Amino acid sequence: MIKCVKCSDVDAIAKAGIIRGKQRYYCGRCDYYFTLPSLEVPLVAVSSKKHQPTIVDIARELQISKSTVSRALHGHSDINEETRKAVLDVAKKLDYQPNLLAYGLAKSKSLTIGIIVPEFINSFFPYVIIGAQEIANPAGYHVLICQSNESYQTEIDNTNVLMSSRVDGILVSLTGKTPNVDHFRKFERAGIPIVYFNRVTTDVCASKVIVDDYDGAYKGVQHLIQNGCTRIAHIAGPQNLQICKDRLQGYQDALLHHGMEINESLIIYHDLNPESALHCAQHLLDLPARPDGLFALNDPAAIATMQVAKEKGIRIPEELAVVGFSNEPTSALVEPGLTTLAQPMAEIGKTAVNLLFKQMNDVSDCFIPETKILKTTLIVRKSSLKKQF
Amino acid sequence: MIKCVKCSDVDAIAKAGIIRGKQRYYCGRCDYYFTLPSLEVPLVAVSSKKHQPTIVDIARELQISKSTVSRALHGHSDINEETRKAVLDVAKKLDYQPNLLAYGLAKSKSLTIGIIVPEFINSFFPYVIIGAQEIANPAGYHVLICQSNESYQTEIDNTNVLMSSRVDGILVSLTGKTPNVDHFRKFERAGIPIVYFNRVTTDVCASKVIVDDYDGAYKGVQHLIQNGCTRIAHIAGPQNLQICKDRLQGYQDALLHHGMEINESLIIYHDLNPESALHCAQHLLDLPARPDGLFALNDPAAIATMQVAKEKGIRIPEELAVVGFSNEPTSALVEPGLTTLAQPMAEIGKTAVNLLFKQMNDVSDCFIPETKILKTTLIVRKSSLKKQF
């Protein structure tokens, strides 16, 4: 018979509906509803996910507490050398792998740094990422890579993913379409450091790693001038990016300082999508008064132009001298080799992570952002040597 | 005066050492040691890490329980529409971002899939990764990218990182040096599905995504033969990889089926490190009886050979016809354009993730691995058109 779980009465019990498939009872004496505890043996859990060893497993095996295991695994001081060895042995025996999720939850840090890049098809960003990993990994951090795919919305989505992942810091190179950096403010609010690299904006107060774009552009254009170019075009980038502004400025100043005029029709704006590069090239090469020199804001754009020129039968560098920017490996492979401004790609990644770590370890409440400016080097290849012809 | 915390006696109290800077007492009556609870106000926590809003914050704001908030955020059924709206509003107001670490811990799944690639400097793997993300992201998963850097040890380290991160599944392309896949057994033991792609081995029973390497190689070599090559060399890869074996076999069979002999001296083994490609090229082109055709196991090796040939003044394709494998974008840019076997790179990534998901959702205890074989297409460019000269 059914007994009330409170008063153990039998007579005052009435059925009171079914709840989640279980019979429910009501004790009129106690004015109390209840269901009977289920006795079902949870049929052997056939979950394919097997149990991963935890510190509790280690503790149980050694008949010690999990606190001690935790201490042992982290080289903590308050621990006997023998106990530590025993723990390490068992850990190895069980093939214990710490659960980073639990660790992160407990410590409120994920040992992860996020990195948002616009793309990683060209080699520039991969090299930066490799540089970043070279510093981050030995320090126990791993890198969560997101690509915004040159889309503002995707960039926003990426920030949310990184936020949810509770990354300890982030590295960002913006898209050409990012109008503002409001979507990064949440990181500031949460006290998560950000370092912008390569594609940065002016309107943000944060650490940055860039190269001397103005100087690089200046050197590149000067090189074209010295090679006898008189009509030098520029494939510029979106002007929301500091980097593109600077390269444009370098281009313009180089012209002016060498007594040449700035011809707006020779400046065309690339939105950084691959197809756009071809359009820019088409446009420039179809100009009635065709340029005889080109400074492109990056190697892919320069190479695209070379391809289009080739199709049109325009000889490089005789009829068109070309200079790119970045010195991606491909630029050495195209024919003729592309003259370009080498960026220290891995160095950028390394510097960015170092800056990030600096900020992460900064305890003072007022961190002062730092901007590191790396140098570019002009790599001269055939594509610009117009003079020799 | 000091009172015993148990008996409140004052007289039997004696000092009993200092512990962690705090005075410790001993009550002779109770035979009990104790320290006084510290009254210190924890001076304003100046941790730069600000508190991130949690479901408890939302719950408090609305005076409801966190269970309800959780239900609301997940579109659970047992929830009133108004309550849900209210929760969503507050969540937005507080800029709530779920904590993936806590989620992962509670659900025993991280919503992350790991991917180990040997490198991502060349575009092949980036394209595969993009394909993978295209399927994984919409499904709510994100991708943790590791590069083994063509090192066996790093590959092992990567497996441990992914294990610790409690990824829900992994995609792997092996290094050329991986002698066995024992380091992946732990995933099987833990019930974490693996899909191998591109670089796989024979000695493992798991799902795989590959292209028809044998067929591709055969087509490539046949194409060289049809273009009048009589001494066709092959830059082969490490024979621990199925893919390399198959391409070698395709090469050999194509020769045999066309009545040509296999000349061991024309086969050279590339360890897949970038420098090694140049060595292979050097060696082949320095051969007393130089080959007049080359089938390289991948585009970078083919392109490296073209570079070396160029330096040596060997004309392509007149003196050396070249065929690569993969159709990386660079192969269209080099001069002459590289004939190659196009692989559906993004498709490989997509297929791999789909296979992974299939396995992740498989409830039967005996999952039957599947191997998907995609097709290659011969892309003919100038590098192989020897006949026309």
Added chain:
DNA sequence: AGAAGTACCGGGAACGCTTTCGCAACCGGT
């Protein structure tokens, strides 16, 4: 009217780890 069913919501354990606090058992110098 009583039994059955429904709609929502709250309590609390669990996930695996770190960390603080404090106990027990020492040792050594007055």
Added chain:
DNA sequence: ACCGGTTGCGAAAGCGTTCCCGGTACTTCT
């Protein structure tokens, strides 16, 4: 004998979720 100090370890409270139970207050059948 007493006080000061040290060493090693355990208990338990979180960290932010999910989810199983079950409770309350209804409505809807017989």
